[in-house]
Amino acid sequence: MLVLLLAAVFAAVEILPGDAAGATADRGASAAELEARRTALGLDRPLLTRFWDWMTGLPTGDLGTTARGEHVTDVLAGPFPNTLLLGALALVLALGGAVMLGSWSALRPGGRADRTIDALATTSFALPEFVVSVALLLVLSQWAGWLPAVTLTGPDGAPESWTMLVLPLLALAIPQIGWNTRIVRGALADQAALPHVKAAILDGLPRRRVLTHHMLPGALPAVAAGIATSAGMLLGGAVVVETLFNYPGIGAVLAAAITDRDTPLVAGVVTVAGASISLLLLLADLVRATTLGERR
Incomplete structure (x- = not known):
């Protein structure tokens, strides 16, 4: 592939x-x-x-030499770890937020919380990253003044302060929280219909215990696949988000490489991004295979 x-x-x-x-x-x-x-x-x-x-x-x-005479590996050596950091934090935030919201929704099927979470999840996933970025800039930076609007780079090529990570992190994570919340909610709904889960409820076990011990373990393969898919979406969104926030990642490198028609550099970015996504997809497949093997 x-x-x-x-x-x-x-x-x-x-x-x-x-x-x-x-x-x-x-x-x-x-x-x-x-x-x-x-x-x-x-x-x-x-x-x-x-x-x-x-x-x-x-x-x-x-990975070849850029049109400006630099080794592609040298060009990517600084920005790629920055993108990995931002992407990893966004994945963790997306996973934690999705599991929390999806579980909360699954404990109240058909209720007000379930309907509200479903509407918010659908809306957040439907919004493009640049719309989320602009909204966050207006609210948290321009109006409230809580966070810096752009990222300043230190001598080591990384952001000068952790506060400069917050806005691009939220801009990337919010749509993926919506996407994965729907996946978690659907997977938990499928688990709730299984006989052993119904039996656990009829036995009088608390619904939270049923959720953590019977439903979430069965939903793990679907959740892992959703998070792995989010990695590709995050790297795609990083091109827009990193450019808007002046974040020193491979998104900005890719945008400049396309402007320069620099094929080796574009291919180098795609290689490291594609290899990372392929690794996450492989891990998701291993989680699915392991979980299904244990259930059998």
Whole structure:
């Protein structure tokens, strides 16, 4: 899947208007200088040849060289850990919020809390990240003045203060809390219809104990799959959120790389992001297989 994705990336950048030579050349460069730069960047070679050469270096960790002459691994070495930190915190927040809200809703099926949580979850997931970001900026930064509107970078390339993480973290996590709340609520509803759960309720066990000991363990595979899927959505939303908040992550790197038509850098970002998502999906499959094996 990752190989096919990378091939699509190379093709997509290729069909964009312009090329890396023109996008990164000095202003006023002559036609001869642009042609020489295209030759130096290898843009005069067929696309399949360039893709094959790039792929052969991938197993050794060589992600190629950017159009500006930097190693892709060096360009990503600073921003990628920042994005991993932001994404990991957003995943934890999404998981905790979804389990709490989904469980609260499942304990009161059909009640006011259930209907309210369902409406809020649907609304939050339907809102694009840039809408959530702008709303958070207006309310928490401009009006209340509680949090900084932009991220300032320290000498180590990381945000200067933890408070600068809060707004981008919430902007990424809120839609995923809505998405995963619906998944948790649906999975718990399926578990509630099973005979052993009904028997536990008829035996007089407290509903909270039934939830924690009988329903949540059975819902774990669905919850794990939902969180793993959220990882891809988070990385996609990071491009918008990191740009809006000036956060030093791979989202800003990807936006700049697309502007420069820098195929190796775009492919490098997709590689590290795709590998991370694939790992999370694999872990979700392992959780599902382990849980189903124990139940059998």
